[in-house]
Amino acid sequence: MAIDNNTLVRLYRTMLTIRRFEERASKEYKKGSVPGLVHSYIGQEAVATGVCANLRKDDRIVSNHRGHGHLIAKGADIRRMMAEIYGKKSGYCKGKGGSMHIADFGIGILGANGIVAAGLPIATGAALAAHLEGKNRIAVVFFGDGACQEGEFQESLNLASIWKLPIIFACENNMYGVNTAATYAIAGGEIPRRAAAYDMPVKSVDGNDIEAVYETAKEVVTEVRAGGGPYFVEFKTYRWHGHFEADTIPDLRPVEEIEAWKKKCPIACLEQRLLKAGILTGQDIKKIDTQVMAMIEEAVTYAVESPLPAPEDALEDVYSA
């Protein structure tokens, strides 16, 4: 293993935090404790974790509707995230955004975004800011295979390329846009070929292998930070849940396929390797899980106990002073 033990344990803990957060958000959603929509990141934890572990606090990311994992991996406060999902005043957006619009500008999270591919132009602008600042910051935008058929995808890759901007296009190919298979929706089948056509380097890696994700991201981040221009990385992965937690859209994906991917759980895979290599014992694993669960519990308590916004708070924040 090229990655040091401490880092591996850190990656494990982050992935597990995302998993437990999502399990709880899903549970609370199904119980009716939280309104709106929740798009689960379960199954894709390695991507956000491995990429963000290579970023500086002042690097900027733009996330998407399935964004909880990116936010946690970039260092967001899960109490304020949970409070936002609960629609509470103490949430990141004072209850005005909810699950799909959490942002924390203080740590470079320029927001999750509810419109597919809309984050790519914004991240391209963040990368332009990084270029103009000259502090070797970079921007990363997370999006799915579904976004690759949008015009904003094409425009952003093109502009980032001609301006040689410090941006990583992190494509999480989870094989479906809602229920529409990428194999059907993507002409030519291979997303990286499109990016290559915009004259930027591309990589495609197993998005469920945290070590591969981490190592790839490390190399790509280093290159982009050094001024190499945009980079496109496809992470092949899979979401375990349907498009969102509501049952208004049934999950039409083959059950065998879902089950097969569950066997490639990024967290279980790393756990096995950590145990096998003797980096962690079963006892250690249990301890980490207990700690993570306690954090999640604390976040839920914080959210539940926080006051709801006053109805007339709806009139604030339309404009900045």
Added chain:
Amino acid sequence: MRKIAYAQAALEALQEEFRRDDRIVHMATDIPIELREEFGEERVRATPISESVFVGAAIGLAGSGYRAIADIRMATFGFVAMDQMVNQAAKITYMFGGQARFPILIRMSIGAGMSMAAQHSISPYSMYMNIPGLKIILPATAYDVKGLLKSALRDNNPVISFEHSTLSTLIGEVPEEEYIVPLGRANIKKEGTDVTVVGLSRMVHEALAVAEEMAKQGISVEVIDPRTLVPLDRETIRNSVAKTGRLVVVDEACQTCSAASEIISLIVEDDNIFRRLKAPPRRVCGLDVPIPYSPPMERYVIPSRARISAAVRQVF
């Protein structure tokens, strides 16, 4: 006072604010040469014809501490960037609970009158008035375009400037010294006592011409240019109509759900002013058709002085 063209005044606004604030970045498919020469290609960037990405990049820049100008040229081209303007720029300050500012200036030309047909002629500002989170300016003179653009470039919100194509060569008085025109302050272009005519954009000038004609017939017309639609200076309009008891709104945009409709609503919803109305208010707007190409048809669908005069007479 010196006189310069509207387009020159607009350019001066950008030049002065660029000198004042080195975090302003300009993006457009057609770069303003003077700006590029003075401030260089890093800050004055030529974009591909990709409105969505350069408007979106303006948002990303603004969210990263810069102040961005996206010049889309024609308002008709703006429609391809609607997601970034409406779903993103207008909403994200709010959706993120006010934690970040998005100082963005988007410029678009509007209007008919140059036989450019429907895909190069439109005045869609009322559509954007329906989107909370955007500010909207509608400069009608060289003086106002300079002063309003300067204000827009100091505002911490997305501001859209709708500038009528036919006004770019209009000559007007513009002082040499520094000034701004604050957003949300209407201008009483001509005081009068008998009827209030609110004109928008180029229609300010048409309303003034009609007011002059009317004066010869002994009708005293008060002409108001709101100058900004969001925020709208409701008080100045209300005070004027409270005084005259009569209102005509002249707006080149299509009549349905227009800014003119909104201005009339705010008057008739006001109990005090409603009681003082001497006649139902009237709209003089573009006809509800796409802008046609051939000059006689184009002239027909946009408000003429004859239609404005007729409407003014109707409120007596």
